Amino acid sequence: MRRNMRAVVIDAPRSVALRNLADEAPGFGEVSIRVLATGICGTDVEIFDGTMPYFTMGMARYPVVPGHEWVGEVIACGEGVARFQCGDRVVGECSVGCMQCTVCLAGNYHRCPNRTETGILNRPGAFAETIRFPALFLHKISRDVPIEAAALIEPSAVAFNGVRIAAVSPRDDVAILGDGPIGLLLLQMARAFGARRVIVVGGTPHRLALAERLGAHAVIDIADGRVVERLVEAAGGERPAVVIEATGNPAAVNTAVEAVAPGGRLVLQGLFAGRKADGVDLDRIVTADIMLRGALGSPGVWDDVIGLVESGRVDPAALVSERLKLADFEKGIGLVKARSGVKLVVEPA
Template sequence: MKAIRIHGANDVRISEMDQPKPGPGQVLLRVLATGICGTDVEIFDGVMAYFVRGMASYPVTPGHEWVGEVVECGEGVEGLHPGQRAVGECSVGCMACPTCLAGNYHQCPNRTETGILNRDGGFAEYILFPALFLHPISESVDPRAAALVEPTAIAYNGVKNADISPSDRLVIHGDGPIGLLVLQVAKAFGAQSIAMVGGTPARLDLARTLGADVTINALAEDVAAKLAEFGNGRMPNKAIEATGIPQAAATALTAIEPGGTVVLQGLFGGRLLDGFDLDQIVINDLSVKGALGSPGIWPDVIKMIEQGRVDPLAIVSHSLSLDQFEQGIGMVKNHEGIKLVVTQTETAS
């Protein structure tokens, strides 16, 4: 089978590998579509933290956003059958340690992470995966949308941690794929109003199409002033930060109503927030939470997509072939398009 193999920084090859055979509890799937994520770019560039710190090693087949069709099930697998479509989670816990048994398998000290940490991912013709972390998805969902269940689940986790309800006025910092999916999920949760802060006009235009009540270009406008103007003097009471930029986090923590909640989802890659006055958190009685991964919510997210309440396909700007993976990495680095998906069906274009 063909597989993308990253052997080190800027060293990517399309390799021929043996097609794996499922053992007990495992499923072999033919990959239909895989999304290119910023993490894939970091692995390609050699700067992803797990590889820098020696937690993970090259070569690796990347790709943690994927959908496949079941080809063969190993002994003991129930609820899945050949021909069925399924998506696989990123974090795969051991399911035996206290952390996993408490439901926090994304924090398992023995976990693997698909396409990232000691588990090959979806940029290949086939993938072998543990049945316990697979979830069926309807064939009515476009494969490109189905491949984006994982980032949609990330967005869902942020909205869930922010406890969004119809009484909330939300601001989303970040107009990238996660921020745009947060927007859709928050709309589905019934947020009273949603402001989107970003720096790319085309993405802000899409945010308005997807239902943002106001968009703010952080590179050209005073974010706090615009939020106050939109709220008739009131700041949002909920904020979700999805950029991984320290200054955006600082804005999220200051441009918010006293008593509000700030959820941080962006990973900052070791960049520090220097000079921030922590007293602002105390004085304004803020709740600040981190939201990592997407444990325990995949069935709910899949149902939301199948029902059309969230449409990940709306953020897909390009469909590429497996042979175009390196080209796709370059496009992401050059901020071309919004979300790129590698397809192994007739949807590639």
């Protein structure tokens, strides 16, 4: 007998409803999962507002069940699934590649031209009571990890990927531009990579205070107006070797280019919702021999991230400021926009 389950559906920009949808049995290679918790991400806000680039470019279409940061419990396995069984606690990746094209076979499934992305690009997400998911992109996680922390493995993996691309080492001072959830997870990951100093730049006092509690060497409020000067002071008189931009604000790119040391690494991790960066000092990128990279997704790092969270070296749950129910999804979007908390988690039950 076909069953129904409740799910959040965004029908169009700023139009959302809680609906009963068919709860289909898992197909070949798929697993059915009871969702335990899902984090609200800035990308969910962009989908709600209609500014998310995939939607404005026509790659993705409404309606969509959002939700790409989640943890759940296996309730059924389809044919061909051997690695999982009922009762396993699992988390799932955002990018799901076809695993047949040359891009996927090279390990870059997050750039697969035929990919889906959970809750974003042609794949239903986890703001729902259940989700069907390909076993190939699932990972087990210990039940000893709090549900809120497990739900945030996906953004933790995004942060890990940014720090990995920046090649952070114990020799490096790292500046993180942004005190949102990704910025605060970047702080934890940079510390886990052994960075000498980690400095967080932001504009929200309670988030900067949390950054200090999470071990930031220094925090800088953008209201000070002298961000680069303060960064040099905090880094012992020199510009930081690594700057990671995690605000999605084009103006921050200008600051990042000015702030990074000659020969340093600049990683852009925020999404800019179609906005352009004006006035970027391109000559400094060349004359200061700066490496500039984008960091997309979290390919191939999930086992490493789960290990860091299971060991307690990284604690995503420290960011959780409020827990909501499915019916409160739109309220949660408003809270994220208002920056009133840090990270919101939705629990269906």
